[in-house]
Amino acid sequence: MLLIAFFNWWYGQGWVWIAKRSINKIQNLADNFSVGILLRTLFAPWKQIVFYTGTQSAIGIKLRALVDNMVSRLVGFMVRTFVLIAAGFSLVLATVAGILIVVLWPLLPILVIVLALAGVGVAGL
Amino acid sequence: MNLNFDFNHIRARKARFARLLSRRYQRTLLRIFAFLLVIVAALMVYVGLRVGYLVGALALADLIIYLWYLGDLGNSQGEFNPNSGTIALHLALDSRVLGRLRAKNPSPYDLWQAVNGLWRQRFFTVRYGIGTAIFEQSLSKDPGHTPIVLAAAAELAKVEHQTSITSATLTTALLFTIPGHDAYLKQLQLEPADLIAGITWQHRIEIVAERLKQRRSFGGIARDWTAGYTPLLSRLGYNISNDIQATGGLLTRDVEIHVKTVDQMINIMKNGTRNNVILVGDVGAGKTTSVLSFAERLLMDNSVPSGLRYSQIFSLDASTILSQVQDRGSLENLVLRIINEAYHAKNIILFFDEAQVFLHEGTGSVDLSNVLLPILQAGKVRIILATTPKQWQELSANNPSLAGVMNYLAVPEPDEFGTMRIMEDQVLLIEYKNHVTFMYQALREAYRLADRYLQDQAFPGKAIKVLEMAVSNAQNGLVTPESVQQSIEATLGVKVQVASQTEKQQLLNLEDQIHNRMINQTRAVKVVSDALRRSRSGVGSPNKPVGTFMFLGPTGVGKTELTKALADVYFGGSDRMIRVDMNEYVQSKDVERLLSASSSETGMSFLSQVRRQPFSVVLFDEIEKAHPDVVNVLLQLLDEGQIKDTSNRSVSFKDAIVIATSNAGADEVRKHIEAGEDLESFEQSFIDQLISSGQFKPEFLNRFDEIVLFRPLNKNELLQVVDLLITEVNKVLDKQKIKVDVTQAAKQWLVDNGYDARLGARPMRRMVQRSVENVVAKRILSGEAQAGAMLHLDVQDISAESVQRENNPTK
Structure with a gap:
C-alpha cells in the first residue's frame, strides 16, 4: 500500500515537484546574476558617471562630454556583457543539470532495483 | 458532527511513516548515511566487490526516501471541509498529529496523546502556562466523547481559515471541552479568546520562520551598477535598505494601517511630481517602522513600480551632520552636497527622521527649511520626513509654504488588536536577541501597563518598550506578567504587583x-x-x-x-x-x-x-x-x-x-x-x-x-502630641546616644503654657523646641550630657528655660 503511494507520487506529483525545483534553481541563479537588470541597462552609463553641459557651453566642451559619456556607457556595456556571458554559461549548466535530473527522475527507482539485482549477482547483470 | 476514521487510509499510513523522519536530526542522519553508502559502494565496486552494487542500491533508496519526504511526506496537506457535517479524521488531521494517533477508535485522551509533545502543544505550555496535568487528569477515555472535541476543533479551524485540524487547534479544542476550563483559564489570567489568538500567533510564527528559510532575492550583483556612487551619504547617513538586506528582511507585521501607509507612500513616490512624504504620528505610532516596511517592499516586492524598485533609503541624523561643520554656510553647503549626491545616484530616498530637528533652530537642531524648500518644490529628489502632530502643527503655522509642498500622511496608532499582533511579531526579535521567552500574559500586561503609565507615547512603540524593559526581570529565561510589573515598578516607582x-x-x-x-x-x-x-x-x-x-x-x-x-x-x-x-x-x-x-x-x-x-x-x-x-x-x-x-x-x-x-x-x-x-x-x-x-x-x-x-484637639490630646514630639527629639539625639525623659508634670506644664485654642497643636512644637531642645543643647555643650546619658527634665528645668527666654527674648 505504502509502496503504491510512493510510486504514485514519484511518477506523478513528484516529477512535477522536481521539475519546479529545477526551474526555481535556474530562476534564483538568474536573479543572482541580475540578468533582467543587466539586459534592461546594457547600455546605461557605468555608476551614473555622466558629464553634463549647459546649453550655452562651447562645442568643444559638448563634444568632450559626449565622448566621456560614451566611454562611461562603453565601460558599463563591457562589464555587463562579461557578467551576462558568465551568467549565460552558469544558466546553461544549471538548465542541463535540471533537464538531466528531470529525465533521470523516473529511472531512479528502477536503478535501485537494477543495482540491487546486480549486487546479489542475478545472471546477466 | 459525524466522525469517521480509516486507520489504514493511505494518508494515515504515510503520516506514520513520515514520523520516522519528522525530526531534523533524523533527516540529517539519513543524508549522512546515504553519502557514506555512496563512498563505500564506489570503493567496493572499484576493488571488484559485486556487493558494492547492493550498497549503491541502498544509498540510492536512502536518497529517494529523503526526496519523498521533502516533496510529499513532510508537506502532506489536510483536506478539511469545515462546512460538511462529517469529519473524516484521516483526511482532516494535520499529518504530524495523524502520524502519532495510535488508536483506531480514538478517545479525547488518545487525541491528547497524539498532540502531546508537538511544538504547537508545547507552545501553549510555555507561552500560556497551560500544563499537561489538566489534560492528563480531565480528558475522557471514552471514544464516544471524541465528536464533541472534533466539533469544537472544526469550529476553531473554520474561524482560523485552516485547511486541516492542527495540533494547536486540537489542543485548544481539547481544553475547551474539559469541564471547568473557564475557571482554570481565569486562574492563568486568560480568556478563551486569548487561546484563539495563540493559534493565530503560532500560524504567524510558522510563516515568519518559513519566510526566513526561503532564499530571498534583493536584485543580484548588478543591481546598483546603474546607480551612482554615494561616498558622502555612506559616511553621514545610515543605509536602512542595507540593514534589511543583511538581516534577510525584517519581521514587519502586515498591520492593515501600516500596509495602507506604505501603499500610499509608493503611490505618491511613483508619480514623480512631488517626490516627498511627511509621515505624521505620535512617538511610537510606527513612523520609522513604516519607513522600514517601505524599504523592505522596495527591495522584495515585485509589484513595486520599476522606477522605485531597489531604491536605497538613507536615514540622516542632524547631530552627525552638524558635527561635520563649523558655521551655517558650510552646513547649507554640506546638505546641498548630500542632496546633490542623492539626485545624481538616482536610486536614493532620503529619510529625515524627527524632521523638526532639521526645520527648527535650537540646541542640536537646525533650520534648513530655506535649503529644503526649493528642493521639495522641484521634486527631483525623493525625500521622506517624519514628525509628530504637534511639531507638524507648529511647522504649518510657522512655515506654511514648506508645509504646503509636502505630502501629508498620517500614521495612526493601531488599535488593541493590531498592537497585540505587532507585539507578537516584535517579541520574537526581542527573544532572539536576549535569549528569553515571553508568556502571552506578559504581552497583555505590557499592553495594559503601557496604556496606563506611558500616556505621552503611542502604541505599539510604548508597549514594545515595556517588553524590552521586562527582559531584565526574566526568571529562568521566562518573561512573565510579574516580570513586566517589576520593570514598571522599578522604572516608575508605582505599585502594580499583587500586594505581598x-x-x-x-x-x-x-x-x-x-x-x-x-x-x-x-x-x-x-x-x-x-x-x-x-x-x-x-x-x-x-x-x-x-x-x-x-x-x-x-x-x-x-x-x-x-x-x-x-x-x-x-x-x-x-x-x-x-x-x-x-x-x-x-x-x-x-x-x-x-x-x-x-x-x-x-x-x-x-x-x-x-x-x-x-x-x-x-x-x-x-x-x-x-x-x-x-x-x-x-x-x-x-x-x-x-x-x-x-x-x-x-x-x-x-x-x-x-x-x-x-x-x-x-x-x-x-x-x-x-x-x-x-x-x-x-x-x-x-x-x-x-x-x-x-x-x-x-x-x-x-x-x-x-x-x-478635623476637630480641634483638647488638652488631653495635646499631651499625646507632646509625647510624639519628645519621641522625635529622642530620635534625633539617638545618634549621640543621649536620651531625654520628660516628667508627666513637665509635659502638663508644656501643654498648659503652649495651648492655644485657635492654633491647635502647632504652638506645641515651638514650645518643645523652646523649652526641651534648648535645655538639652546647653547640657550637651557644657559637657553635662555625654554619650549614654539619660536627661531627666522636670517642670523647673523647662520652665526656667522658658522664663529666661521671656525675660531676655533677644537671646
Missing part, C-alpha cells in the same frame, strides 16, 4: 501605623486607609485616583500631618508627598503655571513631579485660596484621574492619593465643638454652609470621595 504578605499586613494595620505619628482624627485616618486597601486589593476604580479627600478644619489639627504620615508610612518616604500651596494660585493666569510641563531653575513644575512620581500623595494645601479657574482645572483631575499639561500631554493621577485641605469655616467648627457637639451631628450642615456661603461650589465638593472634618 508583608504589604497586606501593613495595609490591614495602616491605621495603627499612622496613629503612631498623629493623634486622634480617627475618621480621617480610616478613610485614607480604606482607600489604599481598596486600591491595592483591586476593588477600587482603576480609572480614578486611589482616593480623593477634602480635609476641613482649623489649623494645627493634623490635616497636613496626616498627609505626611501617609506618604511616610505607605508611599515610602516624605519625599513621596507633592505639596501644592494654593496661595500661589490665586489668579486666573496661574492656571498655566499649574499645568506647565516644563521645569525651571527653581524646580520641577507640579505636573512634572507627578509624571516623574505617579505613586504619591498630592496635597493641595489651603484650597480655598485658589482662583475659581484653578479649581475648575482640578475638577477633571478628580473625575478622570488625569489632566493635560500645556503641551497637551496627559498626566495620570491614577496611582496617587489626592488630598485638598482647607481652613474654611474653622471658627464655626470650633464653636460647635466648644458647645459640646459631635462632629457627625453638624458635619452635613457645615458643608452645606460652605456651599451656600460661596466658599466652594457643590460640583467641586461632590467630586471628592470623602469630605472629612
Whole structure:
C-alpha cells in the first residue's frame, strides 16, 4: 500500500515537484546574476558617471562630454556583457543539470532495483 | 458532527511513516548515511566487490526516501471541509498529529496523546502556562466523547481559515471541552479568546520562520551598477535598505494601517511630481517602522513600480551632520552636497527622521527649511520626513509654504488588536536577541501597563518598550506578567504587583501605623486607609485616583500631618508627598503655571513631579485660596484621574492619593465643638454652609470621595502630641546616644503654657523646641550630657528655660 503511494507520487506529483525545483534553481541563479537588470541597462552609463553641459557651453566642451559619456556607457556595456556571458554559461549548466535530473527522475527507482539485482549477482547483470 | 476514521487510509499510513523522519536530526542522519553508502559502494565496486552494487542500491533508496519526504511526506496537506457535517479524521488531521494517533477508535485522551509533545502543544505550555496535568487528569477515555472535541476543533479551524485540524487547534479544542476550563483559564489570567489568538500567533510564527528559510532575492550583483556612487551619504547617513538586506528582511507585521501607509507612500513616490512624504504620528505610532516596511517592499516586492524598485533609503541624523561643520554656510553647503549626491545616484530616498530637528533652530537642531524648500518644490529628489502632530502643527503655522509642498500622511496608532499582533511579531526579535521567552500574559500586561503609565507615547512603540524593559526581570529565561510589573515598578516607582504578605499586613494595620505619628482624627485616618486597601486589593476604580479627600478644619489639627504620615508610612518616604500651596494660585493666569510641563531653575513644575512620581500623595494645601479657574482645572483631575499639561500631554493621577485641605469655616467648627457637639451631628450642615456661603461650589465638593472634618484637639490630646514630639527629639539625639525623659508634670506644664485654642497643636512644637531642645543643647555643650546619658527634665528645668527666654527674648 505504502509502496503504491510512493510510486504514485514519484511518477506523478513528484516529477512535477522536481521539475519546479529545477526551474526555481535556474530562476534564483538568474536573479543572482541580475540578468533582467543587466539586459534592461546594457547600455546605461557605468555608476551614473555622466558629464553634463549647459546649453550655452562651447562645442568643444559638448563634444568632450559626449565622448566621456560614451566611454562611461562603453565601460558599463563591457562589464555587463562579461557578467551576462558568465551568467549565460552558469544558466546553461544549471538548465542541463535540471533537464538531466528531470529525465533521470523516473529511472531512479528502477536503478535501485537494477543495482540491487546486480549486487546479489542475478545472471546477466 | 459525524466522525469517521480509516486507520489504514493511505494518508494515515504515510503520516506514520513520515514520523520516522519528522525530526531534523533524523533527516540529517539519513543524508549522512546515504553519502557514506555512496563512498563505500564506489570503493567496493572499484576493488571488484559485486556487493558494492547492493550498497549503491541502498544509498540510492536512502536518497529517494529523503526526496519523498521533502516533496510529499513532510508537506502532506489536510483536506478539511469545515462546512460538511462529517469529519473524516484521516483526511482532516494535520499529518504530524495523524502520524502519532495510535488508536483506531480514538478517545479525547488518545487525541491528547497524539498532540502531546508537538511544538504547537508545547507552545501553549510555555507561552500560556497551560500544563499537561489538566489534560492528563480531565480528558475522557471514552471514544464516544471524541465528536464533541472534533466539533469544537472544526469550529476553531473554520474561524482560523485552516485547511486541516492542527495540533494547536486540537489542543485548544481539547481544553475547551474539559469541564471547568473557564475557571482554570481565569486562574492563568486568560480568556478563551486569548487561546484563539495563540493559534493565530503560532500560524504567524510558522510563516515568519518559513519566510526566513526561503532564499530571498534583493536584485543580484548588478543591481546598483546603474546607480551612482554615494561616498558622502555612506559616511553621514545610515543605509536602512542595507540593514534589511543583511538581516534577510525584517519581521514587519502586515498591520492593515501600516500596509495602507506604505501603499500610499509608493503611490505618491511613483508619480514623480512631488517626490516627498511627511509621515505624521505620535512617538511610537510606527513612523520609522513604516519607513522600514517601505524599504523592505522596495527591495522584495515585485509589484513595486520599476522606477522605485531597489531604491536605497538613507536615514540622516542632524547631530552627525552638524558635527561635520563649523558655521551655517558650510552646513547649507554640506546638505546641498548630500542632496546633490542623492539626485545624481538616482536610486536614493532620503529619510529625515524627527524632521523638526532639521526645520527648527535650537540646541542640536537646525533650520534648513530655506535649503529644503526649493528642493521639495522641484521634486527631483525623493525625500521622506517624519514628525509628530504637534511639531507638524507648529511647522504649518510657522512655515506654511514648506508645509504646503509636502505630502501629508498620517500614521495612526493601531488599535488593541493590531498592537497585540505587532507585539507578537516584535517579541520574537526581542527573544532572539536576549535569549528569553515571553508568556502571552506578559504581552497583555505590557499592553495594559503601557496604556496606563506611558500616556505621552503611542502604541505599539510604548508597549514594545515595556517588553524590552521586562527582559531584565526574566526568571529562568521566562518573561512573565510579574516580570513586566517589576520593570514598571522599578522604572516608575508605582505599585502594580499583587500586594505581598508583608504589604497586606501593613495595609490591614495602616491605621495603627499612622496613629503612631498623629493623634486622634480617627475618621480621617480610616478613610485614607480604606482607600489604599481598596486600591491595592483591586476593588477600587482603576480609572480614578486611589482616593480623593477634602480635609476641613482649623489649623494645627493634623490635616497636613496626616498627609505626611501617609506618604511616610505607605508611599515610602516624605519625599513621596507633592505639596501644592494654593496661595500661589490665586489668579486666573496661574492656571498655566499649574499645568506647565516644563521645569525651571527653581524646580520641577507640579505636573512634572507627578509624571516623574505617579505613586504619591498630592496635597493641595489651603484650597480655598485658589482662583475659581484653578479649581475648575482640578475638577477633571478628580473625575478622570488625569489632566493635560500645556503641551497637551496627559498626566495620570491614577496611582496617587489626592488630598485638598482647607481652613474654611474653622471658627464655626470650633464653636460647635466648644458647645459640646459631635462632629457627625453638624458635619452635613457645615458643608452645606460652605456651599451656600460661596466658599466652594457643590460640583467641586461632590467630586471628592470623602469630605472629612478635623476637630480641634483638647488638652488631653495635646499631651499625646507632646509625647510624639519628645519621641522625635529622642530620635534625633539617638545618634549621640543621649536620651531625654520628660516628667508627666513637665509635659502638663508644656501643654498648659503652649495651648492655644485657635492654633491647635502647632504652638506645641515651638514650645518643645523652646523649652526641651534648648535645655538639652546647653547640657550637651557644657559637657553635662555625654554619650549614654539619660536627661531627666522636670517642670523647673523647662520652665526656667522658658522664663529666661521671656525675660531676655533677644537671646
